[in-house]
Amino acid sequence: MSLIQLANPSRFLAVSGRALPWLSAATVLVFAIGIIQIYFAPDDYQQGATVKIMFIHVPAAWLGIFGWLLMSAAALGTLVWRHPLADMAGKAAAPIGSAFTLMCLVTGSLWGRPMWGTYWVWDARLTSVLVLFLMYLGVIALWRTIEDPTQAARAAAVLTLVGAINVPIIKFSVDWWNTLHQPASVLRLGGSTIHPAILVPLIVMAIAFTLLFLTLHLAAMRNEIMRRRVRSMMMLQAAAPAES
Amino acid sequence: MTALSALLARDLRLAVRVGGGALIGILFFTLLVTVMPFAVGPDLPQLARLGPAILWLGALLASLLALDRLLAMDHEDGTLDLILTARVPLELAVAAKALAHWLTTGLPLVIAAPLLGLLLNLEPKATAAIAVTLLAGTPALTFIGLIGAALTVALRRGGLLLAILVLPLTVPVLIFGVAAANAAIAGSVPFGTPFTILCALTLISIVIGPLAAAIALRQGLE
Numbered sequence: 001m002s003l004i005q006l007a008n009p010s011r012f013l014a015v016s017g018r019a020l021p022w023l024s025a026a027t028v029l030v031f032a033i034g035i036i037q038i039y040f041a042p043d044d045y046q047q048g049a050t051v052k053i054m055f056i057h058v059p060a061a062w063l064g065i066f067g068w069l070l071m072s073a074a075a076l077g078t079l080v081w082r083h084p085l086a087d088m089a090g091k092a093a094a095p096i097g098s099a100f101t102l103m104c105l106v107t108g109s110l111w112g113r114p115m116w117g118t119y120w121v122w123d124a125r126l127t128s129v130l131v132l133f134l135m136y137l138g139v140i141a142l143w144r145t146i147e148d149p150t151q152a153a154r155a156a157a158v159l160t161l162v163g164a165i166n167v168p169i170i171k172f173s174v175d176w177w178n179t180l181h182q183p184a185s186v187l188r189l190g191g192s193t194i195h196p197a198i199l200v201p202l203i204v205m206a207i208a209f210t211l212l213f214l215t216l217h218l219a220a221m222r223n224e225i226m227r228r229r230v231r232s233m234m235m236l237q238a239a240a241p242a243e244s
Numbered sequence: 245m246t247a248l249s250a251l252l253a254r255d256l257r258l259a260v261r262v263g264g265g266a267l268i269g270i271l272f273f274t275l276l277v278t279v280m281p282f283a284v285g286p287d288l289p290q291l292a293r294l295g296p297a298i299l300w301l302g303a304l305l306a307s308l309l310a311l312d313r314l315l316a317m318d319h320e321d322g323t324l325d326l327i328l329t330a331r332v333p334l335e336l337a338v339a340a341k342a343l344a345h346w347l348t349t350g351l352p353l354v355i356a357a358p359l360l361g362l363l364l365n366l367e368p369k370a371t372a373a374i375a376v377t378l379l380a381g382t383p384a385l386t387f388i389g390l391i392g393a394a395l396t397v398a399l400r401r402g403g404l405l406l407a408i409l410v411l412p413l414t415v416p417v418l419i420f421g422v423a424a425a426n427a428a429i430a431g432s433v434p435f436g437t438p439f440t441i442l443c444a445l446t447l448i449s450i451v452i453g454p455l456a457a458a459i460a461l462r463q464g465l466e
Binding site: 138141162 | 394402408413459464
């Protein structure tokens with residue numbers, strides 16, 4: 001089945017309805033594997049068990065960024081092809097992406113309290129994630145302010161793309177400003193600096209989080225389609241002549 | 245070209261006449277700087293140390309405050325629809341409007357900054373550095389704000405939302421503006437490094453701002 005056929009909302013509902021139970025089951029399964037692996041993963045010699053917060057923190061950070069990338073792709077779909085399904089994909093991704101970003105911030109400060117001695121420092125990475133979170137909230141606020149869903153989608157799409165250009169600039173400028181957080185250690189040139197005993201569960205958790213994101217995103221898109229159908233049915237009903 | 249200069253002249257004229265409110269921004273800026281010593285205390289050395297931050301923050305907030313006049317009034321009286329249907333490319337038309345807006349709200353802030361620097365006990369060198377960084381940086385604030393103004397133009401009470409959308413995008417400008425001013429004062433980093441990046445940010449936003457604003461206007465007002 002091609003992407004064009006899938007772009008029909010009814011067909012999308014049918015296909016995603018069939019895919020969703022499998023996706024949910026896969027999410028639960030990979031999460032179970034990941035959590036068992038984390039349980040047996042060694043503690044850090046300095047940080048003790050708190051290092052295990054990382055298994056939630058790092059995938060949440062990745063998914064926070066992935067959410068914005070997904071929204072940017074959807075925004076292109078909205079502006080170039082004006083496809084309602086792209087609108088819904090963008091709208092559904094915003095709250096999920098912001099939730100993952102918030103999770104990254106919260107787990108990070110819970111880890112920072114025993115390790116750095118403070119819940120929050122104005123460090124480059126923390127600050128850029130905080131700005132990303134605020135930009136998610138801005139997009140959500142824009143969605144909630146404009147009444148007409150098509151116009152809201154286009155405005156949110158422009159903002160998302162401007163944000164996609166700006167997020168790297170913000171990241172760079174904040175790095176220049178102040179840096180304390182450890183540099184990237186999983187994805188970097190010259191191979192990972194993490195021992196396999198930690199790296200393998202981390203990757204499993206990243207896959208589990210990605211599956212969770214996709215499951216939630218599909219479910220939210222289905223809800224959005226149904227919400228719009230309800231909305232148009234109510235408008236039809238309101239426009240119909242009243243029976244006396 | 246004549247259409248663009250006519251638009252520019254019109255916006256400048258409207259801004260300085262009654263109801264234009266070009267000088268409200270400076271008044272707000274002055275008030276912010278005046279209120280600041282009440283919050284941080286009248287200690288002159290401390291005010292001198294915070295000076296660049298206070299002036300930059302004041303300029304940022306004052307330019308944010310003025311943003312909802314950038315397009316909203318033209319939308320209310322229908323001028324924006326005429327501009328949309330005109331033969332002049334919309335990108336250039338909104339760029340001209342943003343330029344006029346900067347000349348009437350951004351440039352006065354730059355001119356007022358040295359006077360307010362006196363109140364904050366700043367050295368002449370520091371004052372000059374802040375004025376130069378504001379001159380280079382405030383166009384970026386206006387042109388980034390142009391995007392937010394275009395996105396919220398059709399909303400009834402878009403002012404607060406406008407600020408929420410625009411503020412995160414201005415973080416780099418604030419960082420490099422204050423960094424360049426501090427570099428000129430303390431001299432731990434050469435002034436040129438942050439200052440050229442600040443200029444680059446301004447140039448980038450002059451390109452991206454009108455493009456994104458034109459897309460937003462075309463999509464939003466059809």
